Amino acid sequence: MQFSSRFTIATHILLCIAMFEKETKVTSNFLSGSINVNPVIIRNILGSLSSAGMVGIKQGIGGAYLLKPAQEITLLDIFKAVEKEESLFHFHENPNPECPIGRTIHSVMDGKIETIQSAMENEMKDITLSRLLEETKEKM
Amino acid sequence: MQFSSRFTIATHILLCIAMFEKETKVTSNFLSGSINVNPVIIRNILGSLSSAGMVGIKQGIGGAYLLKPAQEITLLDIFKAVEKEESLFHFHENPNPECPIGRTIHSVMDGKIETIQSAMENEMKDITLSRLLEETKEKM
DNA sequence: ATGGTTGTAACCTTTGCTGTTACAACCATA
DNA sequence: TATGGTTGTAACAGCAAAGGTTACAACCAT
Numbered sequence: 001m002q003f004s005s006r007f008t009i010a011t012h013i014l015l016c017i018a019m020f021e022k023e024t025k026v027t028s029n030f031l032s033g034s035i036n037v038n039p040v041i042i043r044n045i046l047g048s049l050s051s052a053g054m055v056g057i058k059q060g061i062g063g064a065y066l067l068k069p070a071q072e073i074t075l076l077d078i079f080k081a082v083e084k085e086e087s088l089f090h091f092h093e094n095p096n097p098e099c100p101i102g103r104t105i106h107s108v109m110d111g112k113i114e115t116i117q118s119a120m121e122n123e124m125k126d127i128t129l130s131r132l133l134e135e136t137k138e139k140m
Numbered sequence: 141m142q143f144s145s146r147f148t149i150a151t152h153i154l155l156c157i158a159m160f161e162k163e164t165k166v167t168s169n170f171l172s173g174s175i176n177v178n179p180v181i182i183r184n185i186l187g188s189l190s191s192a193g194m195v196g197i198k199q200g201i202g203g204a205y206l207l208k209p210a211q212e213i214t215l216l217d218i219f220k221a222v223e224k225e226e227s228l229f230h231f232h233e234n235p236n237p238e239c240p241i242g243r244t245i246h247s248v249m250d251g252k253i254e255t256i257q258s259a260m261e262n263e264m265k266d267i268t269l270s271r272l273l274e275e276t277k278e279k280m
Numbered sequence: 281a282t283g284g285t286t287g288t289a290a291c292c293t294t295t296g297c298t299g300t301t302a303c304a305a306c307c308a309t310a
Numbered sequence: 311t312a313t314g315g316t317t318g319t320a321a322c323a324g325c326a327a328a329g330g331t332t333a334c335a336a337c338c339a340t
Contacts, residue, residue: 001141001142001143001144001223001225001327001328002141002225002227002228002229002230003141003228003229003230004141004230004296004297004298005230005231005232005297005298006297007229008229008230008231008232008245008249009232011245011249012232012235012241012242012245015241015245016239016241019240019241025316027315027316027317028316028317029315029316033236033239034235034236034239034241034242035232035235035236035242036232036233036234036235036236036242037232037298037299038298038299038300040299040300040301040318040319041298041299043316043317043318043319044318044319046317047317047318047319057316057317057318058307058316058317059305059306059307059316059317059318060305060306060307060308060315060316060317061306061307061308061309061315061316061317062307062315062316062317063316075252075256083141085141085142087142088142088143089142089143089147089148090142090143090144090145090148090328091145091148092145092148092149092152092175092176092177093176094176095152095174095175095176096173096174096175096176099156099173099174100159100276100280101152101155101156101159101174101276102152102174102175102176103280104276104279104280105148105151105152105155105276107279108272108275108276108279109148109151109272112215112267112272115263116215116260116263116264117260119259119260119262119263120256120257120259120260120263122259123255123256123259123260124256127252132248132249132252135248136240136241136244136245136248139244139247139248140240140244141296141297144327144328144329145328145329146328165285167284167285167286168285168286169284169285177329177330178329178330178331180287180288180330180331180332181329181330183285183286183287183288184287184288186286187286187287187288197285197286197287198285198286198338199285199286199287199336199337199338200284200285200286200336200337200338200339201284201285201286201337201338201339202284202285202286202338203285230297
């Protein structure tokens, strides 16, 4: 089980906007060319990023632009914009309450699962779009 | 996108074995009763745990038992036994090498993704089956 | 020989991801 | 006002994985 590619695509989109919005109109077609996926996929993900308040999109004329400075956008923001699930883990629904394990497993495991998920999210929170942009420029 | 319930089911299975193997024959039917899922699902997951060297299973007569002390089994061991994917993240396959972002995004992101995954795995590595067992007994 | 158990195959349904076509709504510009 | 490029969204389709179920051969203590 993997996270969908929406996360890396969304990151790619934001990097492109941050890099090119000054010089070009960044449309779904332009992005489609760099990312190499269908423009409709791009538009849907761009819609999620827009709902999350990260980008604005110009109706009719076209083009996306950042609504926040790149140092205020983290990988966690991007992840949450495109992955809607609250919990990373799917718990089996109906453990038997007549079994001592079945009765207690939720209260034992729920906190652990939260801790694990938080560890991942904290790491994502530390990585900003501006840092990714800097590293990209270094490698160019 | 969520991890499958195999992870929590596998944890439930191991807790049951650790708790009951002394007093009862822990069969897939017994486990099915506590976990409330089909015995065939249990047998498949039990097979993964067996392949990973965590449990043994008695042919013919039936019953599963731990092959390692509970303090040497971590949530990470369990997770890796039932989730076979190498990377948590699905990267879009063919970014355009003629775009400066498309050309560099892999080298920029791959390390980040590894860091994020490691943070999660380290947290899992800290939680042992014996600790879960103790907490279960406290709540009984 | 019996009966409970395991391992596995075969099938099904549902869900989510990814890709695609199509088209109405939008808006700067000619 | 008409045009053309763009967005937002609906409606498909194909594919893969999850989860469930039935069935049955192989296994082994009794």
